[in-house]
Amino acid sequence: MLTEQFKQQVQRILADEPGKLPSEIAQQLNSSEAQVVFAFDPQMTTRIGGDQAESLLSELTSWGNVTTIIHSEGSIFEVKAPFPKGKFAHGYYNLMGREGELHGHLKLDLITDIALVSKPFRHSESHYFGFFTQQGNSMFKIYLGRDKKRQLLTDQVEKFQQLKIKYGQKV
Numbered sequence: 001m002l003t004e005q006f007k008q009q010v011q012r013i014l015a016d017e018p019g020k021l022p023s024e025i026a027q028q029l030n031s032s033e034a035q036v037v038f039a040f041d042p043q044m045t046t047r048i049g050g051d052q053a054e055s056l057l058s059e060l061t062s063w064g065n066v067t068t069i070i071h072s073e074g075s076i077f078e079v080k081a082p083f084p085k086g087k088f089a090h091g092y093y094n095l096m097g098r099e100g101e102l103h104g105h106l107k108l109d110l111i112t113d114i115a116l117v118s119k120p121f122r123h124s125e126s127h128y129f130g131f132f133t134q135q136g137n138s139m140f141k142i143y144l145g146r147d148k149k150r151q152l153l154t155d156q157v158e159k160f161q162q163l164k165i166k167y168g169q170k171v
Contacts, residue, residue, distance in 0.1 A: 002039050006031070010039040018120060022130075023071070028167070032136025035116045044118050044163045050111035053131065054086075054093060056163075057106075060129075061085050063156050065145040068102055071138060083142060111139060116164050125152055127160045 006029070011080040013025050026033045037045055048056070060083040061067065069078045084097030092105035128143040144156040 002035060006035070007039040010036055011041065014040070017121060021121075022117075026136075032132075033138050034113055034115070034130075034136035035046075037117060037130055037132075038113075040119070041118070046116040046167050048114040048116065048167050050108075050113055050131075052114060052138040053108045053111045054088075055064075056129065057086060057093070057108075058116065060142060063122040063145070063159060064153065066156070067145065069141045069143065106139075110134070116160065116167070118160075118164075124150070125140065127152070127157065 009029060010025060012022060013028065016111045022036045023033050026036045029036065038047055064082055065080060066083050068079045068081075068083065079102045081097070081101040084095045084101050084103070086093045086095045086106070088094070091107070091109075093108045095104045095106065096104055097103045110133050111131050113132045115129055115132065116127070120126055120127075126143065128141050130141050131139045132168045133139055144160060145153045147153060
């Protein structure tokens with residue numbers, strides 16, 4: 001449970017440093033990234049249960065280029081490509097990307113929460129899906145795609161806003 005005091009701390013940090021990443025705020029406050037994201041102003045974050053991961057990932061396969069980000073021990077891996085289709089087998093959601101697309105095996109049952117986050121990044125509008133474990137760790141993130149001029153893809157922004165409405169947030 002997020003305390004009002006914690007939410008206020010997060011809000012103060014964002015007011016002073018709006019570009020600060022959730023992971024950096026979490027480190028500063030000795031908390032999890034999920035706690036920070038879910039302490040954001042309600043206009044910035046919509047929370048979805050982890051049981052929606054498969055249907056959400058399936059929907060994303062039709063969105064076109066997105067940026068999938070995986071943090072591992074201080075390193076950051078990015079794949080800019082359409083999110084691949086997947087199917088369950090042997091306890092994993094197996095991503096079946098084409099050449100140049102993401103491949104891998106996801107343990108979707110470890111995802112307890114999903115956040116739809118709208119937060120500026122480096123002075124630019126930004127929207128992403130954050131997938132979190134029970135411990136509040138980020139398993140991976142999927143950012144909306146951008147065109148050659150670094151502008152967000154309008155159709156993706158519209159679909160993202162529709163998902164926020166679908167899952168209970170007034171946009």
